[in-house]
Amino acid sequence: MFALIDGNNFYVSCERVFRPSLNGLPVIVLSNNDGCAIARSNEAKALGIKMGAPWFQIRHMEESHGLIALSANFALYGDISDRVASLTAGFGPRQEIYSIDESFIDLTGVRGDHVARGRRMRDRILDWVGIPCGIGIGQTKTLAKLANHVAKTAERKPGSYPAKLSQVCDFSTLSPDELLDVFAHTNVEEVWGIGRRIAVQLNTGGVFTVADLVKLDAATVRRGWSVVLERTVRELQGVSCVDIEDIPPDKKEIASTRSFGQVVTSKADLTEAVTDFAARASEKLRKQRGLAGQVHVFIRTSPFRKDDPQYSRSITIPLRRPSCDTIKIAGAAVLGLDAIYKPEFRYAKAGVMLLDLQPDSIVQDELDLDDEPKDAGRLMTAMDVLNRRYGKGTVIVGSSGTAGAKRAWSMKQERRTPAYTTCWEDMPRVRA
DNA sequence: TCTGGGGTCCTAGGACCC
DNA sequence: TCTGGGGTCCTAGGACCC
Numbered sequence: 458m459f460a461l462i463d464g465n466n467f468y469v470s471c472e473r474v475f476r477p478s479l480n481g482l483p484v485i486v487l488s489n490n491d492g493c494a495i496a497r498s499n500e501a502k503a504l505g506i507k508m509g510a511p512w513f514q515i516r517h518m519e520e521s522h523g524l525i526a527l528s529a530n531f532a533l534y535g536d537i538s539d540r541v542a543s544l545t546a547g548f549g550p551r552q553e554i555y556s557i558d559e560s561f562i563d564l565t566g567v568r569g570d571h572v573a574r575g576r577r578m579r580d581r582i583l584d585w586v587g588i589p590c591g592i593g594i595g596q597t598k599t600l601a602k603l604a605n606h607v608a609k610t611a612e613r614k615p616g617s618y619p620a621k622l623s624q625v626c627d628f629s630t631l632s633p634d635e636l637l638d639v640f641a642h643t644n645v646e647e648v649w650g651i652g653r654r655i656a657v658q659l660n661t662g663g664v665f666t667v668a669d670l671v672k673l674d675a676a677t678v679r680r681g682w683s684v685v686l687e688r689t690v691r692e693l694q695g696v697s698c699v700d701i702e703d704i705p706p707d708k709k710e711i712a713s714t715r716s717f718g719q720v721v722t723s724k725a726d727l728t729e730a731v732t733d734f735a736a737r738a739s740e741k742l743r744k745q746r747g748l749a750g751q752v753h754v755f756i757r758t759s760p761f762r763k764d765d766p767q768y769s770r771s772i773t774i775p776l777r778r779p780s781c782d783t784i785k786i787a788g789a790a791v792l793g794l795d796a797i798y799k800p801e802f803r804y805a806k807a808g809v810m811l812l813d814l815q816p817d818s819i820v821q822d823e824l825d826l827d828d829e830p831k832d833a834g835r836l837m838t839a840m841d842v843l844n845r846r847y848g849k850g851t852v853i854v855g856s857s858g859t860a861g862a863k864r865a866w867s868m869k870q871e872r873r874t875p876a877y878t879t880c881w882e883d884m885p886r887v888r889a
Numbered sequence: 890t891c892t893g894g895g896g897t898c899c900t901a902g903g904a905c906c907c
Numbered sequence: 908t909c910t911g912g913g914g915t916c917c918t919a920g921g922a923c924c925c
Contacts, residue, residue, distance in 0.1 A: 467925095488893035495893070495925095513891035529893085556925045652923050685899065685923080712895055719890095761892055808894090869891095897924080906915080 458564040458594065458629065459601040459701070460575070462545045462582075464538075465589045465609060467558035468496035471537045472527055474587035475877045475885060484525045487512055490716050490869045491528055499613055528873035536878045540586045548578055551703040561598055563701045575625035594627035598699050599692035602649040603667070604628045607639060618642065640668035650689040655682065667693065707745050707816065713737040714755075714808025718869035721804045724794070727756060729858035730866040731794050734809040735787035736854055740844075742786075742811055743837060748779035750813030752786055754793035759805035770797040779815055782837055786811065787854055807866075 464470055468486040473479045483500035487493065494501075494510045504522055506515055518524040538557045546552045549562035564571065575592040582590050591612070593605025608626035611618040618626075618639060628636055644666060646656035662681075664670050671693045679687040688698045713734040721727060731754060742749055755771035774789040790809050843852045858864050875883035 490891090490893075492892050509892080511892040516891090559925080650923065654922065683899070683922090708896080710896075714894065716893065759892085806893095810895095895925090897922100899922085900920090902918090904915100904917085907913090 458567075458571070458596060459598050459697075460548060460562040460564055460571070461555075461559060461593045461598070461601040461605040462548065462562065462578070462590055463556075463559040463605060464541060465591055466496055466498050467538075467588070468529065468534055469498045469501075470588045471534050472530070472874060474537065475533075476874070479525065482525055483518075483522060484527065486527050486529055487872070488529060490718055491526070491871055492716065494526075495529065502613075526872060528870040530874050530876065532876040532879045533874065537586060537588065541582055541588055541590070544582050544585065545578065548574070551701050553701045553703050554705070561601065561701055563703075564594065572625050572627050572630060575627070579624060592625045594625075594629065596629065596695045597692040597697040598701075599649050599689055600628055600695070603643070603647065603693075606647050607643070637668055640671060641666050643667045645670050648689060648693065650685065655686060658682070707747060707814065708741075709814060710810055710812050711738050711741050711745075711747075711749075711814065712808060712810040713741075714806065714810075715866075715868060716806045717804065717866040719865065720759075721807075721866045722800065722802070723865075724798050724800065726865045727794055727798060727804060727807060728791055728856060729864060730807050731756075731790045731809060732787045732854055732857035734807065735790040736783045736857060738809050738811050739781055739783040739786045739837075740841060742781045742814070743841060746817050747814045748781050748817050749776065749786065749811035750779045750815065751775050751811075752789040752793065753810040753812055754790045754797070754808070755810075756794065756797060756804050756807045758802050762803070762805075765803050766801070768799060768802040772797050773812065779813070781817065782834075783840070783854055787856065791856065 469479075469484045472484065472486065481500065482498070483504050484498040485494040485501050485506060486496040488495045491512055493512055494506055494508065494515070497506055497508070501524065504518065504524065506518075506524075512526060515524070519526070534557060541558075542552070542554050542560055545560045545562060549564045549567050551563035553561040555561055571594050575594065579590050579592060582588055591605050591609040593601045593603065593608050595601040595604045604626040607618050607622050608624055611620065611623040611626065622639070631639065644656075645651050645659050645664060646653065648667060648670065651659070659665075659670065664673065670690060673690055675687050675691050675694075678690050691698050715730070715734065717730070721730070735752070751773050753771060753773045755769070757769035758765055758767050760767065772793040774793045776785065776789055780786060840852045844850070877883055877885055
């Protein structure tokens with residue numbers, strides 16, 4: 458038995474913790490560069506605002522509907538996420554932190570009334586951290602996910618499902634007929650693993666609801682689609698195919714990519730950006746004690762600006778030996794940029810990806826043919842420590858641009874709230 | 890003017906091997 | 908007329924997730 462606990466409209470709920478005046482109002486959180494909506498309060502959803510809606514297209518609703526938009530404040534969301542996860546960990550013996558706002562919990566061996574425990578857990582998270590959650594419980598992870606969807610939908614749209622399933626929904630409390638009824642009222646695209654493309658294909662084949670899908674024969678699904686969908690169908694049928702990953706595996710690739718706040722054309726600006734991305738990616742790499750064998754760089758124009766000539770190129774640069782050294786990785790990234798840069802285009806986005814990752818414990822030694830400094834690793838450690846203690850950007854690589862100068866490529870965030878819980882200066886003050 | 894970022898897994902097809 | 912069989916590895920692209 459598995460549970461899935463996740464925060465409702467998570468980013469918006471995080472913002473509301475420190476600004477309760479936002480309760481009851483249509484609020485959205487915007488992506489980087491204030492580009493598009495990535496989280497919506499129930500009130501914003503009710504206004505018809507879609508996930509991913511470009512801000513410039515819905516901005517008029519500020520005036521007309523009192524819509525409130527905030528820039529993404531990931532420092533805040535990450536910290537609140539940790540607090541929620543530390544509470545949900547108590548719900549069962551094993552926990553998989555699946556995303557910034559979701560945990561799977563293995564309920565094997567947990568006795569008693571799961572629904573009652575779920576409601577207590579929900580109350581505690583709301584009291585202690587301030588985040589409203591939904592909890593779904595089922596025999597497989599896919600069923601727990603679906604139950605979670607039902608729990609949240611039943612709360613948000615009364616009447617859509619039986620009221621007893623609101624907020625905390627345990628499929629195992631339903632009779633087979635009741636469960637089938639829930640399935641019949643749920644479209645296939647709500648199922649974990651079924652996206653837009655496959656939903657269309659299923660619909661074409663006459664499969665519209667989860668009730669239709671669960672009736673299919675697994676082997677047929679495999680022949681017609683893939684092992685991935687077959688697994689999903691089996692999980693819906695109650696056969697657990699995906700276990701909890703309570704120990705997060707090391708990343709197989711690490712990326713740092715960004716759209717620019719404004720169009721960039723000069724190689725100097727791109728060099729700064731690419732160096733900065735390489736530094737961010739390298740830092741993540743060192744955190745997982747890894748080394749990269751290859752560095753991938755890409756630059757591209759905006760596909761949305763139809764009138765602009767389009768250009769998109771990437772290149773992969775092998776490192777002579779696997780490394781996590783920011784200076785070497787940034788060097789390779791800039792080398793790659795030199796190879797693909799063309800001056801005549803208006804660039805909108807660039808990125809650096811580290812590939813071919815391996816743990817730093819299994820380095821192949823080799824003859825030391827070049828006289829590189831033996832203590833490069835200590836330099837990186839010192840950099841990481843300084844940046845952790847005195848704040849990001851305290852020590853940077855020179856080619857990423859001087860911190861004081863305005864970087865042409867830096868991202869736009871005009872509506873960001875303070876880092877209430879992670880920055881001393883931003884801590885809220887309470888007056889007596 | 891203005892459209893996010895960071896991942897994973899699977900499959901098909903080509904290169905290559907004996 | 909008629910040109911093997913079996914396998915691995917790698918890559919690009921598609922689909923999905925939040």
